[in-house]
Amino acid sequence: MPLQSLDITRRSATTTPSPGERQTMEVAKLIDVSKCIGCKACQVACMEWNDTRDEIGTNTGVYDNPRDLTEASWTVMRYSEVELEPNRLEWLIRKDGCMHCADPGCLKACPAPGAIVQYGNGIVDFHEENCIGCGYCISGCPFDIPRISKKDGKVYKCTLCSDRVAVGLEPACIKTCPTGALVFGSKEDMVRHANERIADLNQRGYRNAGLYDPPGVGGTHVMYVLQHADKPEIYHGLPKDPHISPLVSLWKGVAKPIASLGLGVMALVGFFHYVTVGPNEVEESGEE
Amino acid sequence: MSADTIQRYSTQERLNHWVVAICFILLAASGLALFHPAFFFLNNLLGGGTWARILHPFIGVVMFVSFLGLMARLRADNRITAADRQWMRQYRDVLANREDRLPEVGRFNGGQKYLFWLMAALLLLLLVSGVLVWQPWFAPYFPVWAVRLAAVVHAVSAFLLIAGLIVHIYAALWVKGSVRAMTRGTVSAPWVQKHHPAWLRQIKGGNK
Ligand code: HEM
Ligand code: SF4
Numbered sequence: 001m002p003l004q005s006l007d008i009t010r011r012s013a014t015t016t017p018s019p020g021e022r023q024t025m026e027v028a029k030l031i032d033v034s035k036c037i038g039c040k041a042c043q044v045a046c047m048e049w050n051d052t053r054d055e056i057g058t059n060t061g062v063y064d065n066p067r068d069l070t071e072a073s074w075t076v077m078r079y080s081e082v083e084l085e086p087n088r089l090e091w092l093i094r095k096d097g098c099m100h101c102a103d104p105g106c107l108k109a110c111p112a113p114g115a116i117v118q119y120g121n122g123i124v125d126f127h128e129e130n131c132i133g134c135g136y137c138i139s140g141c142p143f144d145i146p147r148i149s150k151k152d153g154k155v156y157k158c159t160l161c162s163d164r165v166a167v168g169l170e171p172a173c174i175k176t177c178p179t180g181a182l183v184f185g186s187k188e189d190m191v192r193h194a195n196e197r198i199a200d201l202n203q204r205g206y207r208n209a210g211l212y213d214p215p216g217v218g219g220t221h222v223m224y225v226l227q228h229a230d231k232p233e234i235y236h237g238l239p240k241d242p243h244i245s246p247l248v249s250l251w252k253g254v255a256k257p258i259a260s261l262g263l264g265v266m267a268l269v270g271f272f273h274y275v276t277v278g279p280n281e282v283e284e285s286g287e288e
Numbered sequence: 289m290s291a292d293t294i295q296r297y298s299t300q301e302r303l304n305h306w307v308v309a310i311c312f313i314l315l316a317a318s319g320l321a322l323f324h325p326a327f328f329f330l331n332n333l334l335g336g337g338t339w340a341r342i343l344h345p346f347i348g349v350v351m352f353v354s355f356l357g358l359m360a361r362l363r364a365d366n367r368i369t370a371a372d373r374q375w376m377r378q379y380r381d382v383l384a385n386r387e388d389r390l391p392e393v394g395r396f397n398g399g400q401k402y403l404f405w406l407m408a409a410l411l412l413l414l415l416v417s418g419v420l421v422w423q424p425w426f427a428p429y430f431p432v433w434a435v436r437l438a439a440v441v442h443a444v445s446a447f448l449l450i451a452g453l454i455v456h457i458y459a460a461l462w463v464k465g466s467v468r469a470m471t472r473g474t475v476s477a478p479w480v481q482k483h484h485p486a487w488l489r490q491i492k493g494g495n496k
Contacts, residue, residue: 014325015325015326111321112337113325130337133338133423134322134341134423135421135423136322138427144432148423153424245436248436250440256324260326260327263450263454266451267458270454270455273383273458274461277384279461279462280385282482
């Protein structure tokens with residue numbers, strides 16, 4: 001949803017610079033998994049602020065509800081029961097949603113000019129009015145986040161409340177979180193805050209506590225404090241080393257402009273062959 | 289039909305060819321639009337980005353099915369022989385209009401035959417990969433690695449097909465009389481004598 005237009009870093013399928021006159025600070029959301037109680041207030045706040053309503057689903061016997069991200073549910077809590085040491089059950093609750101990568105695979109894959117933008121503050125936002133519904137962003141994303149709407153064929157995901165952030169408010173989920181598991185601020189401050197939390201967790205016996213800010217995608221503007229940062233997979237399959245798939249890089253890389261140029265050159269070579277060598281005609285006047 | 293005029297393509301063959309050709313133009317335009325932003329404006333040919341995205345795969349299926357028709361009709365005359373391989377090796381003579389130095393050509397020359405089989409192979413690849421990336425009907429049912437791979441296969445095959453057809457279209461404009469063969473169906477006997485002498489002997493021997 002566009003509210004800011006003067007501080008755009010990147011636009012999908014655009015080969016010229018984006019309007020970037022306004023200087024903004026890089027922001028980040030920090031999700032402290034160790035403080036989350038799984039109350040889902042953030043899920044509710046997200047729907048309330050964005051005015052989206054998911055279909056009422058069915059209980060599948062687990063707390064995850066809705067069962068997956070959808071075009072209307074941009075964040076869902078993922079509950080994992082793990083026993084890293086025998087008889088020591090841990091209930092790990094991770095708030096899933098867009099990570100707002102510094103190097104976004106969705107934006108790289110999108111063929112529609114300006115359907116995906118990245119603001120100077122790091123937020124990656126979909127501008128649905130430019131979206132053509134091809135779903136390329138879904139295959140570009142290393143975190144399986146975008147969802148295509150069955151109703152309008154456009155793709156939706158967490159906006160990091162770009163509309164609120166643009167006017168100096170914090171995202172709706174942050175505002176509502178009752179335990180302080182969600183905090184928002186400059187990326188620098190969030191890293192500092194995370195380090196304090198990690199030191200605290202280390203003291204309490206979580207030796208592998210750490211920050212999830214994966215360098216494979218250039219870092220993210222949604223970060224996690226994990227009790228077991230050495231094993232992100234146990235948090236409902238959080239990827240250990242996410243990066244844009246090499247297939248997507250190949251598909252969207254330098255080969256394309258070169259191939260496009262190649263087609264143009266072929267057509268030109270044809271034209272010049274015609275004006276130099278000339279047409280291939282039957283000499284006798286038997287032809288009209 | 290005058291004695292000098294020879295039927296090169298039947299009405300069905302011409303109809304079939306132009307269905308494939310029209311599909312190709314629409315597919316190339318809507319496909320290239322997604323291929324690189326420089327071509328995005330081509331979407332307008334099909335009514336804008338979203339319409340082009342929706343229509344492209346359906347037109348693709350029509351093109352694939354109609355090409356099967358062309359295959360049924362023209363497969364036999366497109367069998368590749370040693371003479372065709374020799375013809376291809378002498379591409380320099382081909383390009384310089386020195387047809388007298390080339391091996392005798394039947395109904396189709398080596399270039400036409402190889403392009404025919406290349407198109408058949410590429411269209412199959414385009415169909416399979418196209419279904420894998422087809423939103424919202426099919427793509428959600430395949431694992432993401434398969435969709436990613438299919439997107440690469442589709443883009444590469446489409447590039448090769450478009451490149452091949454640039455050659456095909458240029459050849460039709462370059463060899464005078466070819467366009468008429470595919471629009472009106474007939475060519476002159478001297479035309480056949482010059483470009484397809486072995487075919488001329490074949491029809492003469494066969495019919496009379
Ligand atoms: C044979 C059946 C075909 C099917 C089912 C198919 C399907 C698709 C689909 C689903 C897409 C994604 C975007 C969209 O929905 O429009 C696509 C993209 C594309 N198609 Fe096709 N297609 C077919 C044939 C062709 C042909 C014959 C060409 C070449 C003229 C072609 C060229 C392209 C190109 C260049 C793209 C964009 C690729 C990219 O962004 O990298 N397609 N196709
Ligand atoms: S579905 Fe929309 S946002 Fe996603 S890649 Fe296609 S045009 Fe871009």
